[in-house]
Amino acid sequence: MNTYTRLALLLVAAVACLGGGEPSSLAAQEPGSRPIFLAMPESFPDLDARVVLMREQGRDIIVLRATDAEPEALSVALLVLARVSRERPVPADRGQMIPITGFVPTGELTAEKRAHLETTLADLRRRPMANVGNLGLGRWMRYRER
Numbered sequence: 001m002n003t004y005t006r007l008a009l010l011l012v013a014a015v016a017c018l019g020g021g022e023p024s025s026l027a028a029q030e031p032g033s034r035p036i037f038l039a040m041p042e043s044f045p046d047l048d049a050r051v052v053l054m055r056e057q058g059r060d061i062i063v064l065r066a067t068d069a070e071p072e073a074l075s076v077a078l079l080v081l082a083r084v085s086r087e088r089p090v091p092a093d094r095g096q097m098i099p100i101t102g103f104v105p106t107g108e109l110t111a112e113k114r115a116h117l118e119t120t121l122a123d124l125r126r127r128p129m130a131n132v133g134n135l136g137l138g139r140w141m142r143y144r145e146r
Contacts (some may be wrong), residue, residue, distance in 0.1 A: 035079070037061045038124050041138035042070060049099035052076045054083070056095035062143070069124070071117035076103045078143075116146045 006140060024108045037059060044065040045052070052074055054061040080100060096111070124141050132138035 028062050034085070036078075036143040037140055038074075038120070038143050039063045039132055039138060039140040040066050040124055041132045041136060042066070042129075043136055047099055049101050050103070051100040053077060053081050053084070053098040053100065054095060055081075055090045055098070057090060057092070060085070064121075064124075069121055070107060071114050071121065072103075074117050074121060075109055075113070076100065112146075120144075 035058075039061055042062065044063075050065055050068040052063040054063060060081055062074070062081065064073065064077075077100060080098065084096075084098060088096070120143065124139055127139035127141050129137050129139065132140060
């Protein structure tokens with residue numbers, strides 16, 4: 001399977017698994033804000049990435065590799081997502097996928113932010129197993145800023 005096919009399957013999987021999630025809370029979003037979802041599939045896609053950002057119309061998705069799902073990885077994903085969101089709008093005709101292959105933890109996480117991210121990741125790991133589209137079984141949830 002070539003890289004483009006795998007990337008397309010990843011996008012389809014994220015759309016399929018998250019498209020119907022939590023409709024009442026999605027509708028309650030403030031105008032202009034985009035919900036962020038976290039996904040942790042049992043089998044991470046065959047990509048050379050620690051985290052994958054998926055941007056599509058109406059939502060952003062952070063796909064975490066279970067073995068790399070640490071506060072630093074989630075913090076970097078959120079920072080990259082914030083920067084990309086400021087600099088590049090999501091094209092109307094297609095989504096965007098941004099693999100994060102590596103990073104150097106900066107040590108800039110405050111104790112409060114680290115605790116929030118650890119709690120968030122623990123909540124994600126406690127979620128029931130569900131079908132995550134073409135990615136198979138996994139866990140997912142909506143990210144909530146503290």
